[in-house]
Amino acid sequence: MQVTRATFNDVMVPNYNPAEMVPVRGEGSRVWDQEGKEYIDFAGGIAVNVLGHCHPELVKVLQEQGAKLWHLSNVFTNEPAMRLAKKLCDATFADKVYFANSGAEANEAALKLARRYAIDHHSEAKDQIISFKQGFHGRTFFTVTVGGQPAYSDGFGPKPGAVEHCEFNNLEMLAEMMSERTCAVMMEPLQGEGGIIVPDPAFVKGVRELCDKHNALLIFDEVQSGVGRTGHLYAYMGVNVVPDILTTAKSLGGGFPIGAMLTTNDIANSLKPGTHGSTYGGNPLACAVAERALDVVNQPEVLEGVLKKEALYREILGKINDKYHVFSEVRGQGMLLGCALNEEYAGRARDFMVAANSEGLMCLVAGMNVIRFAPSLVIPDEDIVEGLARFERAVAAVVAG
Template sequence: MSASNDWIARADRRIMKTYGRYPLVAVRGEGCRLWDADGKGYLDFLAGVAVNNLGHCHPKVVAALQQQATQLLHCSNYYHIPSQIELAEILCEHSFGERVFFCNSGAEANEAAIKLARKFSREKHGEERYEVITAVASFHGRTIATISATGQEKVKAGFSPMLPGFKYVPFGDIEALRAALTPSSCAVMLEPIQGEGGVNVPPPGYLRAVRELCDQNGLVLIYDEVQVGCGRTGKLFAHQHEGVEPDLMTLAKALAGGPPIGALVAREEHAATLGPGTHGSTFGGNPLVTAAGVAAMKVLLEDGVLENCVTMGEYLRGRLEEMKSRYGFAREVRGQGLILGMELSIEGGEIVKTALERGLLINCTVGSVLRFVPPLTVTRAEIDEALEILDGILAEIEN
C-alpha cells in the first residue's frame, strides 16, 4: 500500500465525511507547488481555496511564525497583544476601517457582522430593525446564522429551521434590492464578487447604487471580503475597484498567509456598538496568527504582490478567453485579478478529477464553473504549464 493510500484508509476510519475529498494526501508545499505523501507534485491553482495568496509557506510568514512560537503562543484577550494591535493598525491604515475585531474564520467574522448590524440598528432605529438582506447564490459560512444568510438552498438542506431575519435578492439587481426593503430592514450583506456562487461579478455601478440605497434608508452596508479580499482581485480589497466603502467588512482566508484567522473591520460609529461582554473569541487574534498576519500584510503591500496579481490575472484571463473560443462547451470567462471562472455548458466535476490526476489542482463551483484562484505570486510559466494540462483535457472532451 502506498503512503497516500495508507493515510486515506486511516482517514476513512476516523474523520467525519463532511468533505468529498479527492485522493490526494498533502504533505508539503512551496510557492505554487504542492506535494503528496508519495512525492507527486501538483500545480496548485486552488491555493487552499484562496487562502495561500502568497503561495505555500512564504518564507516571511514562516519566519514570523517561528519567531513568535518561541515567545508566546497564546494569551487571553483580557490582555493586550502587540501583534494583534499592529495587524489592526495595518488594516485600518489601508482601509475605511477604524476598529477591528479578530476571530478565527470567515463564518465567525460574518457572525460578528450580523450581530453588530442588528444591535446597532436596534439601538439607533428601534426594535423592529433586524432583517439582513443578502444575495441569491451568496455564501457566508457554515454556522446556523451564516447558512441562514447564505442564498443557496443546498447548504441549508437538513438544518431547518433557519435563523429568521434574512431575505435574498438577485445579485447585481438594484431594483430588486430596493423592492425588498421594509421597515424591518437593518443591513445589506454582499460579496463584492461572489466566489462559491460561480465567480459572479456585479455590473458596473451596482456597489455604488447599493451604498446610496443604504445611506438613504439608514442601513448598515456589509461587504463579505473573506474570499476576494487581501489582494485577490489586484487591489487590497475588492470594493476598492469601485471606490465605494462599506460600514463593515469581513476578512479571513488569506489574511495570515495560511494560519486560521478572521476579522471584522468597522467604522468607529458602528464598532462602538459592541462593548465589553457583547462579543468575544477565545483564540481570536492570538499572538501566533496575528504575527503571521502582520508578515503577510507587509508582503502584500511592499513586495509587488498586488502588481503581479494584476499582470498575471490579465494574462490568465486572456489565455482562458482564447481557450474558450476553441471549445463549444465553454460559455464565459469572468472574474477579476486572480479569481477567475470559466462557465461551461457541461458538468465540470470530471474535469477537476482529471486535472488532479495530471498534476493540476482547480475546483468547480455550482456544478459547471471551473474556478482558478492560484497564489498571487504565480508566474507566467506556471500559468502556461497549468493551461497546457487543462487544454489537453478540454481537447479530449471536444473530440
Template sequence: MNAKLDSTVTTRPVTRQTFDEVLVPTYAPAAMVPVRAAGLDLWDQNGKHYLDFTSGIAVTALGHCNPLVVEALTKQANTLWHLGNGYTNEPVLRLACALTEATFADRAFFCNSGAEANEAALKLARKHAHTKFGAHKSRIVSCFHSFHGRTLFTVSVGGQAKYTEGFEPLPPSIDHIPYNDIEAARSAIGDDVCAVVVEPIQGEGGVVPGDVAFLKELRALCDKTGAVLIFDEVQSGMGRTGELFAYMGCGVTPDVLTAAKALGNGYPIGAMLTTEELAKTLSVGTHGTTYGGNPLAATVALTVLDTINQPAFLARVKEASAKLVATLNQIVADYPQVFTLVRGSGLLLGMVVAEAFKGRSKDIQKAAEAQGLMVLIAGTEVLRLAPALIVSDAQIAEFDGLMRAALDSLTKAA
C-alpha cells in the same frame, strides 16, 4: 490504560481510506493526499507533483510555506502563543493599526475564520439597529447564491438552500434578492432592514462580479434607510483582485468589511473592520472569542498584509491576471464544446461550462488532477481558478499545457 492508544500515533501510516474510517463525512476529498508543498508546487504521498491553482480556496495567496511567513511564525512561536482575552498583545495591536491605516475602517475585531467574521458583522448590525432605532429594525437582506459561512446564522444569510436543508428552523428576518438586480434591491431594502450583506464578487455562487451600479445602489439604499452595508471580502480581499480589497476598485465604501482566508495565508484568522460609530455598539462582554487575535495569527497576518499591500505586488497581480485571462480565453476559443466564457476579477476567475458539459465541472476538475493540475469548482457549472498571487508567467504557461491535456483526454473520452 487506553487499549486503543498507539505509541506511534504521530507516525502511523494513514491513507485516503483513513478519512472514510475516522472523520465525520462532511467532505469528499480527492483520492490523493498532499504531504509537501512550496509556492505553487505540491506533492502527494506517492511523490506525484501538482501545480496548485487553488491556493486552498484563495487562502495561500503568498504560496505554500512562504519563507517570510514561515520565519515570522517561527519567531513568534518561540516568543508568545496565547493569552486569555483579559490581556492584549503587541502583534494584534500592530495588525489592527496596519489594517485601519490601509482601509476605511477605524476599528478591528479579530476572530478565527470568515464565518466568525461575518457572524460578528451581523451581530454588530443587529445590535446597532436595536440600539439606535428599536427592535423592529432587524431584517437582513442578502443575495441568492451567496456564501457567508457555515454557522447556523451565516449559512441562513447565505442564499443557497442546499446548505440549510435539514437545519430548520432557521433564524428569522432574513431575505434574499437576485445578485446584481437593482430593482429587487429597491423593493427589498426598507426601513426595517438593519443590514445588507454582499460579496463584491460571488465566489461559491459561480465567480460572478458585482456590477458597480448594483453595489452603488446598495450603498445609496443603506444610506437612505439607515441599514449597515457589509462587504464580505473573505474570498475577494487581500490583493485577490489587484486591489488590497475589492471595494477599493468599485468606488463603494461599506460600513463593515469582513476578511479571512488569505489574511493568514493558511493560518486561521478572520477580521471584521468597521467605523468608530458602529464599533461603539459592541461594549465589553457583548461579543468575544477565545483564540481571536492571538499573537501567532496576528503575527502571520501582519507579515501577509505587509507583503501584499505594496504597489509593485498589486501591480503584478493585475499583470498576472491579464496573462491568465488571455490564456483562459484562448482555451475557451479552442474548446467551445467545454467552455463558453471567462469571468471574474484579478486572480479569482471562473470558466463557465458549455451545454455539452452542463453539470460536469467536477469531471473537468478530476481530469485536471489526473494531469497534475489542481483547480476548483464553483457549483456544477463553473471551473474556478484562484492561484497564489505570486504565480509566474511560466506557471501560467504550465497551467495552459496541463489544462489542455486534461481537456483533450476528457473530450476524447466523450
C-alpha cells in the same frame, strides 16, 4: 503512524469527499503527494494561500513568534494583534478591528453587530437582513441562513428569522424589498461560491444609496475577494463604494487561520465588553503571520502583478477555448477566475476538476458549472503557463469522453 486516503474513510466524518491523492509538502505554487507526484496549485487552499506554500517570510515570522508567545486569553491584548489592527485601519476605511478565526466567524460578528447597532440607534423592530441569492457567507447557522444557497442551510430545523434574499445585480428588486425595517444588506463585492460573478458597478453604488436612504448598514463580505485577490487590497476599492462593515479572512493569514471584521468608531461602539467574543480571536501566532502576509501583499508591485497575471490566464484560456469550445465565458477579477461551462458541458465542472487533478493540476469548482482558479498572487508566470498546459490536457480528456 502510516496513514493513507483510506484512513480518511475510517476516521473522518463524511461531510467531505477529498481527492484520492494526499498532499504532504508544498513550496511556492507546487505541491507533492505521498507518492512524490508533483502538482501545480491553482486552488490556493480556496483562495487562502495568498503567497503560495511555505513562503520564506511567513515561515520566518511563524518560527520567531512560535518561540515567543502562542496564546493569551482576551483578558490581555498582545503586540502582533495591535500592530495588525493598526495596519488594517491605516490601509482601509476602518477605525476598529475585531479578530476571529475564520470568515464565518467574522461574518457572524458582523451580523450580530448590525443587529445590535440597530437596537441601539433605532429599535428592535429594525431587524431585516437582506443578502443575495447564490451568496455564501459561512457555515454557522446564522451565516449559512444569510447565505443565499438553500442546499447549505436546509435540513437543520428552524432558521434564524428576518433574513431575506434578493437577486444579485437586481437593484429594482432590492429597492422593493428594503424599508425602514431593514437593518443591514450583506453582499460579496465579487460572488465566489456562487459562480465567480462580478456585480455591475452601478448596482453596487445603488445598494450603497439604498442603505443610506433606509438607515441600513452595508456589509461587504470580502472573505474571498480581499487581501489583493482582485488587484486591489480590498475589492471595495475597485468599485469606489465604501461599506459600513467589512469582513476578511482566507488570504489574510496566508494559510494560518484568522478572520477579522473591520468597521467605524460609531458602529464599533455597539459591541461593548461582554457582547461578543472569541477564545482564539487575535491570538499572537495568527496575528504575527497575518501582519507579515499583509505587509508583503500590500505593495504596488504585487497588486499590479495580479492584473498582469490575470491577463496571462485570460489569453491562454481563450486559446484553449478556441480549440475545445467548452466555456461560455471566463469570469472574475485578478487571481479569482471562473471558467463558466457552456450548455453542452453544463453541470460537469467536477469532471474537469478531477481530470485536472489527474494531469497534476489542483483547481476548484464554484457550483456545478464553473471551474475556479484562486492561486497565489505571486505565482510565477511559468507556473501559470505549465499549469494551463496541464489544464488543456484535462479539457481534452473530458471532451474526448
